[in-house]
Amino acid sequence: MSDLNNKTQGITIGLTPCPSCGKLSVHSDIHCNRCGKALVMRDYSSLQKSWALLITAAILLFPANLYPITMLVNRGQIRHDTIFTGIVHLVESDMFPIAIILFTASILVPLLKIVGLTAYLLAISFRLPISKQKLMVGFHIIEWIGRWSMLDLFVISITAALVNMGQLLDAKPAPAATAFALVILLTQLAAKVLDTRLLWDRLESKDDAN
Amino acid sequence: MEQECADNSVVLCRSCDLVISKRALPSGVRALCPRCHTTLYDTPYCSINGMLALCLTALLFLLPANVLPVLELHFLGSVRTTTIIEGAMAVSNQGYWIVGIAVLVSAVIAPALLILSVLFQILIIKYRLNSPFFRDILKRLLSYQGLLAQLSMLEIFMISILVSVFQLSDFADIFLGMGTFCFAMLFLVTLFLQREYNLEHMWGVLDE
Ligand SMILES: [Zn+2]
Ligand SMILES: [Zn+2]
Numbered sequence: 001m002s003d004l005n006n007k008t009q010g011i012t013i014g015l016t017p018c019p020s021c022g023k024l025s026v027h028s029d030i031h032c033n034r035c036g037k038a039l040v041m042r043d044y045s046s047l048q049k050s051w052a053l054l055i056t057a058a059i060l061l062f063p064a065n066l067y068p069i070t071m072l073v074n075r076g077q078i079r080h081d082t083i084f085t086g087i088v089h090l091v092e093s094d095m096f097p098i099a100i101i102l103f104t105a106s107i108l109v110p111l112l113k114i115v116g117l118t119a120y121l122l123a124i125s126f127r128l129p130i131s132k133q134k135l136m137v138g139f140h141i142i143e144w145i146g147r148w149s150m151l152d153l154f155v156i157s158i159t160a161a162l163v164n165m166g167q168l169l170d171a172k173p174a175p176a177a178t179a180f181a182l183v184i185l186l187t188q189l190a191a192k193v194l195d196t197r198l199l200w201d202r203l204e205s206k207d208d209a210n
Numbered sequence: 211m212e213q214e215c216a217d218n219s220v221v222l223c224r225s226c227d228l229v230i231s232k233r234a235l236p237s238g239v240r241a242l243c244p245r246c247h248t249t250l251y252d253t254p255y256c257s258i259n260g261m262l263a264l265c266l267t268a269l270l271f272l273l274p275a276n277v278l279p280v281l282e283l284h285f286l287g288s289v290r291t292t293t294i295i296e297g298a299m300a301v302s303n304q305g306y307w308i309v310g311i312a313v314l315v316s317a318v319i320a321p322a323l324l325i326l327s328v329l330f331q332i333l334i335i336k337y338r339l340n341s342p343f344f345r346d347i348l349k350r351l352l353s354y355q356g357l358l359a360q361l362s363m364l365e366i367f368m369i370s371i372l373v374s375v376f377q378l379s380d381f382a383d384i385f386l387g388m389g390t391f392c393f394a395m396l397f398l399v400t401l402f403l404q405r406e407y408n409l410e411h412m413w414g415v416l417d418e
Contacts, residue, residue: 007228008228008229009222009226009227009228009229010222010227010228010229011227013229015220015222016222017221017222017224020353021352021353021413021416022224022410022413023413023417024220024221024222034413034416034417035349035352035353035413035416036349037353090377093380095376095377095380097376098373098376098377101369101373102373132226132245132246133245133246133247136225136226136246136247136248137246137247139225140247140248147360147363147366148366150312150316150363150366151366151370151373153309153312153313154297154313154317154366154367154370155370155373155374155377156301156309157297157298157300157301157309157310157313158280158281158292158297158370158371159374159377159378160297160300160301160304161290161292161296161297161299161300162281162283162290162291162292162374162378163283163285163290163378163382164290164300165285165286165288165290168286169285169381172304173301173304173306173309177301177306177309178306178308178309181306181308181309181312182308184312185312188360192360196225196226196246197224197225197226197227199226200225200226200227200228200245200246201227
């Protein structure tokens with residue numbers, strides 16, 4: 001064990017963890033002997049998959065924010081709200097805490113997720129000298145906070161089911177809801193499929209310990 | 211070297227593949243990867259009986275939380291109620307079935323499957339059902355555990371209920387009922403269950 005320094009990776013000493021159950025196996029094994037899952041040293045194709053999902057999500061971010069996400073009929077008058085105008089409306093009616101929660105969950109988090117993942121993938125693909133530790137911390141935050149974007153969709157579903165009094169008062173979802181749901185799904189998948197070990201392999205050669 | 215390391219003396223960080231020699235931890239402490247701060251392992255802390263009690267409590271609240279209305283709205287003399295499933299149906303009926311499915315999966319199906327899955331795992335371990343049939347079931351349940359935990363979003367739905375209450379109370383009277391209470395309990399009990407649960411430890415049972 002003496003040749004373990006603080007940079008030795010599993011790949012150099014011939015070990016790999018099972019992607020499903022985490023049990024360590026030697027490279028020559030094809031399947032994990034505990035759960036039977038196929039072992040992969042490094043999933044190089046995950047980089048392409050992650051890029052594809054991320055780019056699709058980034059494109060869908062536009063309709064998700066530009067089209068209305070809710071429609072409200074109030075005494076015969078129809079009002080369409082995008083994510084942003086909905087939040088502005090909340091601020092105008094003095095509901096600041098709710099406005100802040102929804103702004104974070106619906107605008108800030110999706111945007112940070114896409115920017116953060118782009119930085120991560122660029123660092124792998126083009127070997128950019130961005131601090132690996134910062135990227136990884138950012139990645140953990142993205143993984144943890146990303147699901148909170150679902151908040152807006154839950155609120156829309158509750159509101160749509162409760163507020164349905166015909167011409168008098170009626171709340172309905174609008175086209176951006178589907179686009180927004182897909183943005184969440186695709187960004188979560190982009191983070192999930194990525195083999196994060198690729199970052200640490202590639203930059204190791206550039207001799208930056210961070 | 212390979213033989214030496216394939217035992218339990220080292221762990222590999224699943225985020226960056228760093229080799230770290232394993233050390234004993236005081237209870238309640240997590241070991242983090244020194245290089246990328248990913249959680250490596252924590253002390254096995256799950257008591258089977260405690261989890262069984264939490265599972266059964268969660269099951270108790272599961273049905274009323276999904277069948278009873280989570281919110282009730284009074285507006286100009288008319289009353290509207292909704293369950294989580296009706297909310298999902300309401301958006302689906304408008305043509306937004308992707309949103310409907312997302313709501314249904316993350317607030318109803320995944321949490322229910324998660325609780326049932328943990329219950330079966332615990333029963334298999336508690337009653338030492340060692341036949342290949344049960345071991346195979348345990349393996350399958352464990353390999354879907356991570357996915358179910360990610361899909362289950364009770365905590366987010368809980369906050370959504372509160373956000374809706376504040377938003378709607380602007381122009382209507384909102385009432386919280388038995389369903390809201392059951393959902394809140396389901397959320398709390400599942401939260402404690404997931405804290406107690408340790409996937410790595412459960413996989414370890416298969417090695418014994
Ligand atoms: Zn395995
Ligand atoms: Zn690491």
